[in-house]
Amino acid sequence: MSFAKLKATRQVKQSYVTSNTLPTSPESSAVPSEAVHQHAEQTENIYKSIPEYLEIRTSPTSGRGLWTTKPCNPGQVILAVKPHAAALSNERLDLHCSQCFGEGNHASLKRCTKCQAVYYCDSTCQNADWPLHKNECVALQRILASGETSIPSEAIRCLGRIMWKRQKQGPLSAWTREIDLLQSHTKDIEPAAYELHAHLAISLVRYLGLSSPSEIASFGMASGADLANFVSRFVTNTFTITDPSLTPLGVSVSPPVALINHSCDPNAVVVFPRSRPNTQEPLMQVIALRDIVAGEEILTAYIDTTLPKALRQASLRETYLFSCACALCTSAAPVDPRESVWCPKACGGMCPTPTEENSLSQCTKCRAVLQKTDEVLDAVRIGQQALDKATLLQFSDPAKSKQLSSKLVPILASAGATPSSHPLLALTRLHTALLIADLHHPQSQSQSDAPTTPTPTPTEAQAALDEAIVAATKAVAGLEGVLRYGHPVRGIARAELGKLLAVDEPAPRAPGTAAEEALRYPPSGVKRLRLALETLVQARGELGVGFGPPNEGGVVGRSVRDDIVRLERELAVWKKGLGEALRDAKEAKTGLS
Template identity: 75%
Template sequence: MSFAKLKAARQDKPSYVTSNALPSQESSAVPSEGAKESLYKSIPDHLQIRTSAVSGRGLWTTKPCLPGQVLFAVKPHVAALSNERLALHCSQCFGGGGNAGLKRCTQCQLIYYCDSTCQNLDWIFHKNECIALQRVTASGETAIPSDAIRCLGRIMWKRQKQGPASPWTQEIDLLQSHKQEVQPSAYELHTHLAISLVRYLGLSSPSEIAAFGIASGADLANFVSRFVTNTFTITDPSLAPLGASVSPPVALVNHSCDPNAVVVFPRSRPNSQEPLMQVVALREISVNEEILTAYIDTTLPKAQRQASLRETYLFSCACSLCTSTQSDLRDCVWCPKACGGVCPAPTEGKFTRLPRSCTYPHNGTENSLSRCTQCLSALQKTDEVLDALRIGQQALDKASILQFTDPAKSKQLCSKLIPILTSAGLTPSSHPLLALTRLYTALLIADLQSSSLSQETLDEAVVCATKAVAGLDRILRYGHPVRGIARAELGKLLAVDEPAPRPPAASAAEEALRYPPSGAKRLRMALDVLLQARGELGVGFGAPNEGGAVGREVREDIVRLERELGVWQKGLSEAMRDANEAKTVQRS
C-alpha cells in the first residue's frame, strides 16, 4: 500500500479533534532572520520566510507575481516510488519507460533506472537501500516495504552521512511535527511507521537509532510526525500519483482551500535534474501576499476538507472558501423549480440552513429548510438527496479501491450511481457526483486504450469527460492543473478518429443538438478544446514549461488537427468544385 493510500485509509477513521483545534506554534523551530543565508538556498530572494500568529512559518512575496510564473523550483530532499511503480519508473528521475526500457539493479533486483547516469546519481541513497531490500527478501517476506518506509530510510541514511550540522539535515529537523496535537487515531500509523523503519534499517531495537542522530524513542516519534505532516505526493505529468517525497523548502508554504499557487512536477528538465518540484502562481499575487497551496483535494466539500486537514495536518482551515457564507457548489443540488439556482445539500440529522438573515418571504420566520439561493424555493425531497449522497459516497469508496484490481466492477459501480445522483438533483460540481464522473472517465479512457475502439464507448467517454470539465470549471480557478488535464483529456477524446461516424440525424435541428458531434464539426470542437487546454496548462504547469509534458503533447495535437482540418476543408472544396463542374457539363 502506498503512503497516500495509507493516509487515506486512516482518514476514514473517526477523528477526535474538536472543530476549534488549532496547531500550536513551534517557536523553537522557526529559523532566525539570517537562517536563509545558510538554509533554504533554493528559495529565491523575492520570497521571504515570515511567521504568522495564525499559520506559523510561511512564504511571502516581496514583488508581484503573474499567473503561470514559476515562483521557485527544487528537487526533493528525498523521494521514493510507490511499490506498484517500481518496475515502471526510474527510481532516480521518476521517468517512465516501462520494464523493457529500464535497467534493473543486479543486486536487489527491485529498483530500476533509466541508465548508468541515473543509477550513479541515486547511489548515495540506494547503496544502503539495496542492502536493506536484499535483507527483506532474504528473510522470506513477500511484501517489500512501502514508499513511506523506503522514503524514511533514505532520509535516515543521508542524515547519517551528512551529519547533524549539515544544512540538509537542519532543514529536515526544522520541519514542523505538531507531535503534541497528534490524535489517538494517528497513533497506529505513527507506531507502524516507527517500528517498520527500525526493522527496515536492520536494527534490533529502537535504542540503536542513535547512530542516525536520533537520541530516543521520543525523538523517533517526533521524526515520524515531521515526515507524516510534511510529505508530498510526487505525480506524473497527468497528475497520477507516483510516490512520496519530502522537500523542506516547499513545506514552508502554508495551506488554503482556495490557493494562489500549486505544486507540480512538469518534467521540463533533463532526466538528471528530475523529479523537479515547481511552485507555480495560479493568479496574480500582490506584494507582501502569502504564497498558499492546497494540501488536499479541494474538489471536496467543506466538511470533508476540514476533516482531512484535522486528521493529517492537525489544523482547521479558515481560508476565504471555508469561512464564506455563500453556497459551495461542491455541496449543492439544483433548484426544485429549475430556476437555474442551487440549494445547499442537506446533511444527515438536520437540514442545511441558510444564513440567519434569510427568512421566509411572507412570515419572516427563520428558514429551516434548504432553499434555492435565487428564488428561495424549498428543497422538499431531502430524504431522497440524503440517500443518494450516502449511497454515492459508499460507491465512490468501493469503486476507487477496485479501480486497478477490478476495473470492470469499478466501472459498473460508476455507471449505476451517476444517474442516481443526477436524478437526485446534484450539480455536476457536487461531491460525490464529480468524483464518480472523473473516475468513470478515467476507466472509459483505459478501456479505449486496452480494447478495440467502439463508437459507443468513445462517445460515452466524450460525454463523461465533458461533464467532468463542466463540474471542475465551476469550483477551480482558471489554470488549475486539474482543470487543464481534464480539458486536455476531453480534447484528445474528441480528436480520436471515429471508427464508425454516425449517420446524419433526421433533421438539421436534431443534428445541431446531438452531442458529441461527428465529422468536421467534431474535429473543430476538438481543436477549440485543445487550444483552451493549452492555455490552462500554460498557467498550471508554468509558462516557461509550456504546460509541462502534457502541454507539449497538446501542442502537437493542435498542429495535427489544424493540418487535418485543412486537408478536410480542401477536400470538401475540391469536391464542391467537381460537382459544380459536373453540373455545368450536364447543362451544356
C-alpha cells in the first residue's frame, strides 16, 4: 500500500467545569450518598439535551456533577451533544469547514466572499452557520479594515459567537441559562491569571465593536463585572475540539458536558467521532471506558493522565483551582508506572523513580536497592528540559525538536526508565510523531539547514520507516502501562503502529537465519504483514471502545477496518501463490523423475 497520511497522536487537554473542591465518586474523594442532593432548583427545565438516565446532583464537596441511574457498558455513548459554540484555530481556518469542522482544502472548501477568513464545505454548511457568522463576518471585516494583519484568536471568536447567540436567544432562554450556570472562579483565580482574563475581556469588547459600557446591556449583562464573570466561565469551561485522530482543531463550549467532574483514572472520555451528517457536526460524545454501575458518577480527565502525580496536581491547581483526591492520586501502591525505573537486577520488577527528597528506591518485587540514583535524577531532569524545549519547537523547527528527542530517549532508557515513565513516554510519543511527519515530508528540515535535501534512497527510506515503527512500538508499550484499555489515545497509537507495519517496504531485508529473524524487529516480508494485521485488529477493538461501537471506532476505526480487509486479502493471495509455487515445484520434480 502507499503510505497514507498519518497524523501525530497527542494527548488533548480537555477542559470541563470544575469546582475548587474535590470530585466525588468511587474513583475520587469519598462522599456519603446521603450528602448528595439531586437536581438543584436552579437547573430545572434546562439541560434538556441530557438523557433521562443521567441526573444532575450536587454535593457539598464536589459541586454539581452527572450520575447515571442505569449501568453503562464499555464503549456506550453516555451523552451526545453539539457544542453551544465552537471556533476553529487560526491555523485551521482554511483547512476545515467553520460550521461542521470537516476537513478540506482550498480546492474543496468554499470561502466566505465578504470576510475572506472562513471556509465552508458547501452552501448547506454556510447557510447553517449564517445566523452566527453574519455578525462574525462584520466583526472580522472591521478588524481587518483597521489595519490588523491577523484575525482574533479562536478564544475571542468563540466568545464572540456566544455573545451574539445569547443576544439573540435572550437572558431567560434555556440556552443562555446553561451558559450562565457554568462555574466561575473569578474570586479564586491567582493574580497571574487576571492578566489573561483582562486581555480576553478587552479584546472581546473591541471585537464586538462596543464603544461604551452601556452597550454591554444588549448582551444581557449589566456591568463590567458580569463580563469578567463571563470570561472566567469561558476560561474554566472550554474544551479542545479535535478531529477523529485527536489532533486539536479549535475551542468549544458545552455546558451539559461541562457538568462532568474530573478523575485522573476516568470512567469516561469525550471524543468527536464524526459519525453523523455534517449538519449535526461537530458532535461531542461522552463514551464509557469501562463498566459503570447504576448510581456511579460519570468522570472524565481534564488533563493528561500519563503525567506523574505532582505534574497532574500542579496543572489542576493552575487551571481549575482544585487539588485532586481521586483513587489514583491517593493510591498507596508502592510504585506508579509513570514514575518508575527497572529493577537493577533485571528481575522484571520496578523501582519508584528516586527524587531529591527521597533517593532511596527499592524494587517492589525482589527488594533490590537502586544504586545509580544520581544518574536517574540527572536523566529525568535533563529529559524534562529537553521535552519542554522539543515541544516548543515541534512546529517551528521540527528537525531540532526531533534531534532533542532522539538524543534524550536513549539516555533515559539507559538510566533504566520504564516505557511508561515520565518524561520518557512523552518524549517517545513526540519523537514518534516527528518521525511519522518526516515520512510524509522527507524534506522537512531545520530552518538552518540547506534549502533542499536529496530524496532518500530506498535503503534510507526503509531505515526511516523501521525507526518510526520501533518508536511507535515503544509509545504503545508505554501507553499500555498508564491508560485503560479502550482509551482513544491508546487506540490511535496502536492504529498508527499497525498502519506503519502495513506500509510497503522500500528495501526489504534479505532473509537471515531463523535465529537472526527471531531477534529482528521490525520483521520483514509476510511476517511483517501478519504483525500489521494482528496490530490493526487489536487497534480496532480499542477504538471500538474509545469511540463507541455505534460509531465503528470513529473515522480512524473505519479506516482500520478497511486496512484489515486489504491485509487479509493480501495475505490470502500470498498464501495461494505460495501453495501454487509448491505444487508447481512438486510437479516439476515428479516430471523429472
